[in-house]
Amino acid sequence: MLRSYLRLATRVLLRRKFFTAVSLFGISFTLVVLTVVVALLDHVLAPLPPETRLERTLAVYQMRFSTRDGRRGRFETSFLLMDRYMRGIPGVERMSLLSTQQEMMAYANGEPMVVTLKRTDADYWKILDFAFLEGGPFTEADVENASLVAVITEAMRRRFFGHAPALGETIEVDGQRFHVVGVVSNVSRLRPIPYSDFWVPHTTDKSGAHRRQIAAGGYVAAFLARSPADLPAIRAEFASRMQRVPIHDDPVAAREGVDRLVAHMEAPAETVARLYAGDDFMAVDEEGRVRLGRFFGALAALAFLFMLLPTLNLVNLNVSRVLERASEIGVRKAFGATSRALVGQFVVENVVLTIVGGLLGFVGAYAVLGALTGSEVIPYAQFRMNGRVFLSGLALSVFFGVLSGAYPAWRMSRLNPVDALKGGAR
Amino acid sequence: MSGNAMVELQGVEKVYRTSTLETVALTAMNLSVGEGEFVSIMGPSGCGKSTLLNLMGLLDVPTAGRVAVNGTPVESYRDREVAALRNKEIGFVFQSFHLIPDLSVADNVEIPLLYRSMSARERRERARKALDRVGLSSRVHHFPSQLSGGQQQRVAIARAIVGSPRILLADEPTGNLDSQMGDEIMGILHGLHADERATIVMVTHDPLRAGKTQRIVRLFDGRQVN
Numbered sequence: 001m002l003r004s005y006l007r008l009a010t011r012v013l014l015r016r017k018f019f020t021a022v023s024l025f026g027i028s029f030t031l032v033v034l035t036v037v038v039a040l041l042d043h044v045l046a047p048l049p050p051e052t053r054l055e056r057t058l059a060v061y062q063m064r065f066s067t068r069d070g071r072r073g074r075f076e077t078s079f080l081l082m083d084r085y086m087r088g089i090p091g092v093e094r095m096s097l098l099s100t101q102q103e104m105m106a107y108a109n110g111e112p113m114v115v116t117l118k119r120t121d122a123d124y125w126k127i128l129d130f131a132f133l134e135g136g137p138f139t140e141a142d143v144e145n146a147s148l149v150a151v152i153t154e155a156m157r158r159r160f161f162g163h164a165p166a167l168g169e170t171i172e173v174d175g176q177r178f179h180v181v182g183v184v185s186n187v188s189r190l191r192p193i194p195y196s197d198f199w200v201p202h203t204t205d206k207s208g209a210h211r212r213q214i215a216a217g218g219y220v221a222a223f224l225a226r227s228p229a230d231l232p233a234i235r236a237e238f239a240s241r242m243q244r245v246p247i248h249d250d251p252v253a254a255r256e257g258v259d260r261l262v263a264h265m266e267a268p269a270e271t272v273a274r275l276y277a278g279d280d281f282m283a284v285d286e287e288g289r290v291r292l293g294r295f296f297g298a299l300a301a302l303a304f305l306f307m308l309l310p311t312l313n314l315v316n317l318n319v320s321r322v323l324e325r326a327s328e329i330g331v332r333k334a335f336g337a338t339s340r341a342l343v344g345q346f347v348v349e350n351v352v353l354t355i356v357g358g359l360l361g362f363v364g365a366y367a368v369l370g371a372l373t374g375s376e377v378i379p380y381a382q383f384r385m386n387g388r389v390f391l392s393g394l395a396l397s398v399f400f401g402v403l404s405g406a407y408p409a410w411r412m413s414r415l416n417p418v419d420a421l422k423g424g425a426r
Numbered sequence: 427m428s429g430n431a432m433v434e435l436q437g438v439e440k441v442y443r444t445s446t447l448e449t450v451a452l453t454a455m456n457l458s459v460g461e462g463e464f465v466s467i468m469g470p471s472g473c474g475k476s477t478l479l480n481l482m483g484l485l486d487v488p489t490a491g492r493v494a495v496n497g498t499p500v501e502s503y504r505d506r507e508v509a510a511l512r513n514k515e516i517g518f519v520f521q522s523f524h525l526i527p528d529l530s531v532a533d534n535v536e537i538p539l540l541y542r543s544m545s546a547r548e549r550r551e552r553a554r555k556a557l558d559r560v561g562l563s564s565r566v567h568h569f570p571s572q573l574s575g576g577q578q579q580r581v582a583i584a585r586a587i588v589g590s591p592r593i594l595l596a597d598e599p600t601g602n603l604d605s606q607m608g609d610e611i612m613g614i615l616h617g618l619h620a621d622e623r624a625t626i627v628m629v630t631h632d633p634l635r636a637g638k639t640q641r642i643v644r645l646f647d648g649r650q651v652n
Contacts, residue, residue, distance in 0.1 A: 004533065004540055011528040331524045334485055335585070336513020336541040338506050417485045421524060 002348065009349040012325075013356075019321055020353070026310040027357025027400065028364055034303060035365035035393040036372070039383050041299075044190045044272050046388060050128040051194055051268070056093075056225040057127070058234060058265040059193060061274075063217070064288045067257040074288070076100050076217040077263065079202070079210040085245055086221065089237045091230030096124040096222045099210075101196060107172040108160035115156065117173060118196035119205055127224045128194050133157075134167045135182035138201055142181075146203035150178035153186045155380065156197045176204060186380035192271065193222055195380075214261075215252040223265065235265050264289050307396075311404045314350075318408035322346060329412055330420030339413035346412060350405025351398060358397030362390070431458040431497065432593050432625040433482045438491030440477050440648075451477040452648045455491065461592070462623040464616075466636035469645035475629045476597055478645065482627060483516050483595045484508050496592065513541050517586030521598035523578040525570040531557065531581050532566040538589040556584035560614055576607030583614055587624075594618065596628040600635065612638070 013020045047054040064074045098120035106115040125137035138149045157166040166180045187194045209216040247261045273295035369383040438455040452474040467475045480486040535553040557563045560580040600608030618624045644651045
């Protein structure tokens with residue numbers, strides 16, 4: 001029966017070309033947008049090199065404080081606090097401290113350029129899975145000795161040195177001359193932990209304030225758990241240690257009257273939720289905890305609302321298309337079709353239509369993602385179609401097809417056969 | 427309800443109601459069609475002939491009274507059961523053929539078999555036999571628009587008989603055809619009656635054609651008058 005439905009669906013859609021074209025345009029346009037959104041989400045949320053261990057990664061990006069006189073504020077994570085109080089949490093395999101991105105003027109061969117710089121430690125290269133095109137990462141000894149060494153991206157290599165190898169070359173940043181010890185593949189700007197143009201040991205920071213003052217901020221702490229099962233215990237231990245931090249010992253904190261300091265570990269999805277929806281959808285509570293359910297709820301609601309208009313349009317088109325075929329419905333009922341069989345037939349037809357629309361949507365989305373990648377609106381982002389994006393788009397197509405086909409099909413199945421044979425509804 | 431009646435109506439009434447109007451289409455209808463009988467229904471336009479046929483074919487439900495098919499009263503049947511009964515026991519031939527334009531001749535004929543558990547191969551084989559019976563086996567892959575009116579009605583008859591129903595209900599089957607094509611269709615119906623002892627109920631305006639059937643039921647203003 002399904003084969004017969006599919007054959008009929010193909011013929012009906014080919015015969016009613018205008019209806020088919022209008023429907024396909026609506027479906028494919030909607031799915032282009034949704035697939036692009038899914039691909040963007042995939043790009044920021046999925047485990048992609050060098051972040052291949054996202055499922056056991058936690059990070060602390062910011063700290064919130066309140067003072068005795070009622071002031072509240074937040075600042076980027078303190079290197080000193082993390083280094084002093086958060087090392088050795090049970091279940092943590094590695095911990096790395098990395099500065100937030102800093103834009104600096106760099107010179108190589110007299111060529112000036114603004115680069116994004118990240119100061120970090122040796123564990124950073126063990127938590128992340130960078131592909132080294134030349135050389136390797138800087139070592140613990142380099143960090144210990146404040147060696148003026150740097151890892152750069154392939155994009156930086158190309159801009160500073162053309163197609164020549166960069167290993168051993170020198171780049172001047174912020175008045176310091178760094179020797180290139182490694183070159184890695186480019187990293188998307190949308191991945192906050194691995195993204196940079198230029199990495200150097202944190203000990204090369206001339207001021208060194210981050211190692212003396214909690215209030216200096218400017219860092220992110222990344223934690224790699226031994227297994228995803230350890231994450232709840234790690235979060236609990238982190239929260240417990242945060243409560244015990246003797247904040248009053250810090251001279252700046254004491255001077256400012258800080259009496260409470262709060263920070264939360266975030267899973268990668270929580271970071272995305274905070275960054276993209278923290279203010280607009282209240283995805284972060286007053287204490288800075290991310291409400292992931294709200295974020296995904298808001299995303300689902302937006303996707304649903306976005307799909308609602310073309311769905312209603314398709315429902316409307318389908319109702320008139322189905323009623324045009326009232327006589328067929330009458331014939332099928334007369335020869336033994338149940339209402340359920342008829343609903344099945346028309347839903348199959350609609351799902352065929354939406355899958356064709358979905359495939360066109362994929363082609364469109366592929367082109368849009370290619371253009372988005374090529375435009376470099378987001379530096380080094382590579383938006384790609386992959387299995388996850390394809391399956392999500394396919395699921396959306398089928399959902400869309402069932403949603404827009406079910407109501408007209410149900411309405412049609414309620415037609416009285418005598419009226420249907422006369423070509424109308426009672 | 428009597429034992430050997432294929433279709434039986436007892437005290438059937440059909441009233442169409444709108445918010446402002448009540449139209450009595452049939453009233454006090456008692457009719458029994460026996461197995462293997464060929465019955466004509468005659469009467470002026472609007473007298474309730476098609477309504478009667480629709481009630482006999484379970485396409486509509488009476489406002490009052492009882493309808494039984496093959497001895498089984500159907501008033502308590504649900505959609506699924508009525509659909510199964512129509513599928514198995516009843517074949518319809520309509521005045522305006524009602525072929526599905528998007529389907530080939532063979533696919534149109536197969537429609538009743540789609541709602542039975544049957545392989546595609548068996549469906550195709552039975553459709554071919556039914557088309558052979560009406561002399562159209564060479565038009566299996568044609569579409570309705572490529573056939574004459576008489577050929578389309580023959581396809582409709584093939585569709586009606588493909589599931590081997592015990593009752594054939596024909597609503598003015600020659601009404602849209604010229605006399606020669608009409609004669610061909612009547613020849614097929616009489617052949618089915620003679621060869622396969624099909625029970626046939628036919629609505630017609632043509633007294634000559636009605637005269638060749640075994641019994642004529644006459645209606646006037648929704649009542650049986652003979």
